Amino acid sequence: MRRLLERAANRVRSGNAVTASTHLCYAWAMTSAMRVRGLVKKFGSLVAVDGVDLDVEERELFGLLGPNGAGKTSLFRVITAVSPATAGKAWVAGKDVAEEPRAVKSIIGVVPQQDNLDPDLTVVQNLVTFARYFDIPKRTAMTRVEELLSLVQLQEKRNEQVDRLSGGMRRRLLIARALVNQPKVLVLDEPTVGLDPQAKHLVWQKLRSLKDLGVTQLLCTQNMDEAERLCDRIAIMHQGKIIAQDTPARLIAAYGGKRIVEARPRQDDRDWLVETLRRQGLEFQEVEDTFYIFQTDGEVLDQRLVASLDRFAHHVPTLEDVFLRLTGRSLGE
Numbered sequence: 001m002r003r004l005l006e007r008a009a010n011r012v013r014s015g016n017a018v019t020a021s022t023h024l025c026y027a028w029a030m031t032s033a034m035r036v037r038g039l040v041k042k043f044g045s046l047v048a049v050d051g052v053d054l055d056v057e058e059r060e061l062f063g064l065l066g067p068n069g070a071g072k073t074s075l076f077r078v079i080t081a082v083s084p085a086t087a088g089k090a091w092v093a094g095k096d097v098a099e100e101p102r103a104v105k106s107i108i109g110v111v112p113q114q115d116n117l118d119p120d121l122t123v124v125q126n127l128v129t130f131a132r133y134f135d136i137p138k139r140t141a142m143t144r145v146e147e148l149l150s151l152v153q154l155q156e157k158r159n160e161q162v163d164r165l166s167g168g169m170r171r172r173l174l175i176a177r178a179l180v181n182q183p184k185v186l187v188l189d190e191p192t193v194g195l196d197p198q199a200k201h202l203v204w205q206k207l208r209s210l211k212d213l214g215v216t217q218l219l220c221t222q223n224m225d226e227a228e229r230l231c232d233r234i235a236i237m238h239q240g241k242i243i244a245q246d247t248p249a250r251l252i253a254a255y256g257g258k259r260i261v262e263a264r265p266r267q268d269d270r271d272w273l274v275e276t277l278r279r280q281g282l283e284f285q286e287v288e289d290t291f292y293i294f295q296t297d298g299e300v301l302d303q304r305l306v307a308s309l310d311r312f313a314h315h316v317p318t319l320e321d322v323f324l325r326l327t328g329r330s331l332g333e
């Protein structure tokens with residue numbers, strides 16, 4: 001690290017600023033848990049990830065939100081050394097993902113969006129087989145597997161073949177598997193989808209305790225409650241780009257405004273409502289039959305307008321409103 005900084009300083013002294021900044025970038029990469037620069041991922045002509053820069057600090061629990069198809073999983077797959085970037089770079093704990101994929105895989109735990117458990121093996125066999133990839137001694141592996149089974153409450157299913165588990169149990173097993181190598185960095189792609197409330201709270205509690213233990217986490221979720229409860233910072237991804245990032249509270253303050261008005265016009269009044277809101281200079285998003293109107297106290301809507309509505313309500317802004325305003329989509333859409 002020091003050598004890299006010295007090398008960068010020498011480059012600056014010798015006037016080679018471009019190379020200097022490259023060396024500084026490498027030096028910085030070693031201080032953050034995850035660093036992404038100018039990352040592009042293309043599938044043919046489709047640009048799934050479009051020039052993403054991202055920094056996740058050590059011990060941070062960082063959330064990634066975005067509508068379906070925003071490019072979140074494509075980004076995750078590059079960061080976890082599963083799929084190569086088309087352009088740009090990513091580092092995990094200072095290691096270049098493209099140059100040291102094995103090293104990256106050994107320190108990272110991954111809960112993929114798509115279940116890739118071995119359906120022919122039992123619960124225990126899935127975990128033990130995975131431990132072998134990391135050369136974990138058998139005895140240590142067995143102790144760890146027992147702890148993980150108890151953590152995700154799958155002890156009773158230990159000898160069950162995976163294709164006989166329920167969807168929620170399989171997700172819990174995926175989470176246990178991601179922890180087999182005691183990763184320094186955990187990447188979770190929608191880990192609680194399909195879990196019942198009790199199992200969801202169990203996972204949330206575990207993610208919080210891993211944070212306390214110093215594990216850095218990158219969490220992709222469509223669950224606002226999850227994002228607000230767990231994440232130190234959040235990035236919102238849309239059409240391959242990060243369009244906003246900050247703490248949940250600051251995102252809400254910046255994009256939620258004071259109040260959100262929910263207005264559902266009668267069918268014949270829709271065009272008139274759009275025209276009225278535009279005339280009043282109010283920002284809004286239309287989702288199905290409901291208008292979400294931002295940065296208003298409610299009083300600014302005139303009485304005639306309110307009287308014309310089928311439904312009128314207002315609420316204190318949430319992360320979901322921020323998401324809606326920035327992407328024009330409601331979550332889970």
Ligand SMILES: Nc1ncnc2c1ncn2[C@@H]1O[C@H](COP(=O)(O)OP(=O)(O)OP(=O)(O)O)[C@@H](O)[C@H]1O
Pocket residue numbers: 043046047048066067068069070071072073074075113
């Ligand atoms: N292997 C692939 N081949 C071709 N196109 C792909 C591939 N994987 C993803 N895409 C496309 O890239 C875009 C981004 O997909 P991605 O899975 O990264 O989105 P996402 O944000 O994870 O969405 P979701 O919330 O639905 O999981 C989509 O248009 C998708 O169709």
Ligand SMILES: [Mg+2]
Pocket residue numbers: 072073074113189
């Ligand atoms: Mg995805």
